[in-house]
Amino acid sequence: MVLSRRPNRVASLRCIMMLLAGVIANLQLQLMLAVQPSSGEGEVTLPRQNPDDWVMFSKDTAYFRECVKHFKMNHTWGKIHAPFVDKVEAKEIVKRARVTGLDVIPTLALLDKKNISQYSLELMKSLKQPYIIKSTHMSGGVARVFNNRYHCFKYCDYGTSEMPLGTKAFEVSKSQFTMDIGLDYSRNGGELQYRYIKPQVIFEEDIRSRTATDVTFWWVSGGHPVFVSQQCEQPAGNKQGFQMKRVFLSTDYVRLPIVFNRGVCGDAPPKPASWERQFQIARALGKLFPDETVRVDLYDGKDGKVFFSEFTFTTAGCWRTFSPTLADGLLWALAHHELSPAVASPTYIQRVLADRSWVLLSLDEEGFLIRNASSGHPSPVDMCSIVESFGSDNESKQKFFDECILRARDVKGSALRCLVYRGTDQDMISFGVDRASQDVASRGNLNLCEKNLPARR
Numbered sequence: 001m002v003l004s005r006r007p008n009r010v011a012s013l014r015c016i017m018m019l020l021a022g023v024i025a026n027l028q029l030q031l032m033l034a035v036q037p038s039s040g041e042g043e044v045t046l047p048r049q050n051p052d053d054w055v056m057f058s059k060d061t062a063y064f065r066e067c068v069k070h071f072k073m074n075h076t077w078g079k080i081h082a083p084f085v086d087k088v089e090a091k092e093i094v095k096r097a098r099v100t101g102l103d104v105i106p107t108l109a110l111l112d113k114k115n116i117s118q119y120s121l122e123l124m125k126s127l128k129q130p131y132i133i134k135s136t137h138m139s140g141g142v143a144r145v146f147n148n149r150y151h152c153f154k155y156c157d158y159g160t161s162e163m164p165l166g167t168k169a170f171e172v173s174k175s176q177f178t179m180d181i182g183l184d185y186s187r188n189g190g191e192l193q194y195r196y197i198k199p200q201v202i203f204e205e206d207i208r209s210r211t212a213t214d215v216t217f218w219w220v221s222g223g224h225p226v227f228v229s230q231q232c233e234q235p236a237g238n239k240q241g242f243q244m245k246r247v248f249l250s251t252d253y254v255r256l257p258i259v260f261n262r263g264v265c266g267d268a269p270p271k272p273a274s275w276e277r278q279f280q281i282a283r284a285l286g287k288l289f290p291d292e293t294v295r296v297d298l299y300d301g302k303d304g305k306v307f308f309s310e311f312t313f314t315t316a317g318c319w320r321t322f323s324p325t326l327a328d329g330l331l332w333a334l335a336h337h338e339l340s341p342a343v344a345s346p347t348y349i350q351r352v353l354a355d356r357s358w359v360l361l362s363l364d365e366e367g368f369l370i371r372n373a374s375s376g377h378p379s380p381v382d383m384c385s386i387v388e389s390f391g392s393d394n395e396s397k398q399k400f401f402d403e404c405i406l407r408a409r410d411v412k413g414s415a416l417r418c419l420v421y422r423g424t425d426q427d428m429i430s431f432g433v434d435r436a437s438q439d440v441a442s443r444g445n446l447n448l449c450e451k452n453l454p455a456r457r
């Protein structure tokens with residue numbers, strides 16, 4: 001345990017805590033808090049919580065959670081979403097939407113179960129290179145044909161080596177795609193939207209040489225672009241776009257403290273020239289999904305063009321979540337119209353994600369602050385997930401989490417929301433801080449909560 005010097009006030013808190021027990025104890029403590037004197041001189045009022053702020057009090061108000069509970073394994077949902085994730089149909093939908101400045105990658109050929117027998121080296125040789133081969137109904141093998149060479153580079157069952165476009169390449173390719181076309185991808189992870197797509201193999205132009213980066217992920221919710229994930233690693237060696245690091249940015253290109261499933265870079269790449277246009281496109285396509293969260297993937301073309309890549313509703317199979325969870329909550333809140341797009345400006349998104357005003361102070365049995373288990377968080381759910389982890393089994397974890405959320409609610413309106421957890425008796429109290437002495441206010445939130453720990457009068 002990393003211990004700090006025990007301040008006197010912490011010592012007195014410890015005495016109080018030893019005298020008090022259970023619910024009544026907490027009530028008494030709250031009464032005491034209500035009569036805390038203000039120290040007058042040199043005080044500043046901290047900026048209050050914005051009344052429009054959306055506060056995440058439940059793990060269920062999160063996009064990935066809703067996805068796991070209500071989208072996956074749901075046939076009704078799957079049928080409705082199938083056309084939008086079908087790589088052939090999605091292009092048609094986007095063309096019909098007639099979005100200014102958006103290009104759709106040309107399809108060169110299609111094969112379905114009925115005519116897959118026409119898969120031939122001649123067909124492969126006849127198509128204009130470079131092109132991509134992939135399945136319409138799944139995240140299956142993806143291959144590239146360029147300079148009369150064949151290279152399967154993603155989810156390849158027969159290896160990823162590059163070879164001349166000859167009989168061997170044809171056989172490898174045909175085996176890959178004959179197998180893919182027979183697969184029911186939804187069996188893997190319950191993403192039933194893939195079950196309702198006609199399985200086909202699509203050959204389309206490879207625009208890799210026409211773009212500088214991998215697709216840009218526009219997270220759009222309630223028709224509103226919320227944040228963006230952009231490739232930040234420079235292409236090197238044979239590394240493919242999907243293997244590269246990414247950064248999250250607000251829609252006005254300010255870096256956000258969100259981490260998802262990949263490594264992050266030190267610096268964000270320069271803002272692409274087509275950024276504003278991409279924003280307009282993401283917003284226009286988002287109008288197709290007024291009550292949902294969708295990831296709109298766009299390619300930033302070197303020649304100023306923007307290409308549509310795909311719509312995704314179940315990113316990474318919804319097996320993961322963002323850190324902080326609040327990012328997930330914001331998507332949910334916009335899709336459910338709990339948060340207005342007019343409020344969720346890029347500045348708002350930056351501010352609430354960077355906010356650390358939900359502060360957990362974890363005390364050990366001596367009343368010492370456990371530094372590495374004490375920190376500021378952007379939402380009650382983020383803060384209480386730490387408290388939850390102190391539980392030894394599922395039942396106590398749940399109890400800790402619920403109690404923490406309850407205490408957090410009590411101090412919602414304050415500028416700084418402090419929650420004290422003491423491991424010895426598993427006691428929790430919360431208090432708000434709205435005023436602070438000038439010198440204390442300039443320090444971190446953790447110090448501010450620590451300084452204001454309630455003392456017995």
Ligand SMILES: *[C@@H]1O[C@H](CO)[C@@H](O)[C@H](O)[C@H]1NC(C)=O
Nearest residue numbers: 001002370371372373374389
């Ligand atoms: C805090 O640090 C101590 C000592 O390094 C370690 O044993 C403990 O697991 C850490 N606690 C947390 C919550 O990280």
Ligand SMILES: *[C@@H]1O[C@H](CO)[C@@H](O)[C@H](O)[C@H]1NC(C)=O
Nearest residue numbers: 069070071074075076077080
């Ligand atoms: C399945 O999806 C439909 C359409 O989105 C939705 O109305 C329904 O509530 C979902 N069912 C479950 C059990 O979540």
Ligand SMILES: *[C@@H]1O[C@H](CO)[C@@H](O)[C@H](O)[C@H]1NC(C)=O
Nearest residue numbers: 109110111112114115116118
């Ligand atoms: C295979 O059939 C589909 C329609 O079912 C058609 O769109 C496609 O062009 C056909 N492919 C070839 C190579 O004939």
Ligand SMILES: *[C@@H]1O[C@H](CO)[C@@H](O)[C@H](O)[C@H]1NC(C)=O
Nearest residue numbers: 391392393394395396397398
């Ligand atoms: C505890 O929760 C985890 C994750 O939710 C679950 O995998 C595990 O089976 C649970 N254990 C018990 C004993 O319920």
